[in-house]
Amino acid sequence: MFRKLRIAVLLLILATVALGAWRSGARATEWKHTLHATVYPIAADASPQTRASVARLSADDFAPIADWLQDEVRRHGREVLRPLAISVAPPVELLPPPFPAGGGPVDVGLWSLRLRFWAWRHDATPGPRPDVRLFVLYHDPARTPRLDHSVGLRKGQIGIVKAFASRDEGPRNAVVIAHELLHTLGASxxxxxxxxxxxxxxxxxxxxxxxxxxxxxxxxxxxxxxxxxxxxxxxxxxxxxxxxxxxxxxxxxxxxx
Ligand SMILES: [Zn+2]
Incomplete structure (x- = not known):
């Protein structure tokens, strides 16, 4: 009885997640309205530098991404005013489920479902749900000199971005964030x-x-x-x-x- 109920609840959650993904996916690439993306900063290690730079982040740090996208959208002949707005959520204290490196398509598919469920549970930001959610994992470059790969999923429009916790690295982080953001919109x-x-x-x-x-x-x-x-x-x-x-x-x- 309880098992059946649990399965029913899980199916309902998955259906809700899937429907939300389909609706936002179709709207996001019309380029008629402002696309809303939220950055969820996460300190990926216990370094004081990481904690300090995550606490310092504001929407201004991500404004160059919105400016760049606006220039590119215009260059491609679209006149939408402010195609992208990025806001910053309060830091998330938990790490998302790790990407199954070396896993097959089934592992990646299951991970994608777990990730979307995780994102749905940990989105405590007030206000309407953003079109794109970018979980940015900050690492102290002294502890992690090389970052493993970031991921952007079209289904659910979620990105997991590995970034360096250092103001000097902001412009390079922006390149990675823009790349994963475009994956969430269908770019290969x-x-x-x-x-x-x-x-x-x-x-x-x-x-x-x-x-x-x-x-x-x-x-x-x-x-x-x-x-x-x-x-x-x-x-x-x-x-x-x-x-x-x-x-x-x-x-x-x-x-x-
Ligand atoms: Zn890529």
Whole structure:
């Protein structure tokens, strides 16, 4: 009896989560209204520096992402006023379920369901639910010099972003946050998973440049840009990145209406 009830409640929760995801997903890529994203900062280690920088975060720290997206949306011919607004929630004290690194599609699917359920339980922010939720895990660079990968899910429009807890790293964190944000809107990666090199031409910011190398900017979903056939560079701020035509099409920017 209790088991049946528990299953019924769980199914109801999943249906609610799925319906919410479908509704917000369809609206988010119309580019007619402001997309609301909330950053949920999380101190991912016990370092005092991490705690201090998480406590200091405000919406101003993420404003460059909204400004960049506005410029890119305009460049692609859309005139929506303020396409993105980012607010900052109070810090979340718990870590999200870890990504099943090396897991198969079933593990990733189950993790995605657990993550969406976790996000639904830990969203204590007052006011209407944001379209996109970005859980940003801050790490002290002295303790974690290399971050493992961030994730952005279209289903549920949730991102788990690994970031450095240091003001100097703000511009680089913004590049990662923008990349994962665009994943939540349906953009795909544009780099080779083995070599990490941008895929030509869609992963190049200037695919028509002669000579092709060195590239001066990165396509945001490529993550890196090629200085030569062998040498890759990472953008250190959003000003060094752009949204290429394929990403623009994937996130609905090029839709004619
Ligand atoms: Zn990616």
């Amino acid at each position: 990666d544009k780099y080779d998973p083995q070599s990490l090199a941008p895929v030509f031409p869609e992963g190049y910011a200037e695919p028509d440049r002669q000579p092709l190398h060195p590239q001066r900017q990165a396509e945001i979903m490529a993550g890196r840009f090629a200085l030569s056939e062998e040498l890759l560079a990472m953008p250190d701020r959003l000003g060094q990145t752009l949204i290429g035509p394929q990403t623009a099409a994937e996130i609905g920017l090029l839709r004619a209406d």
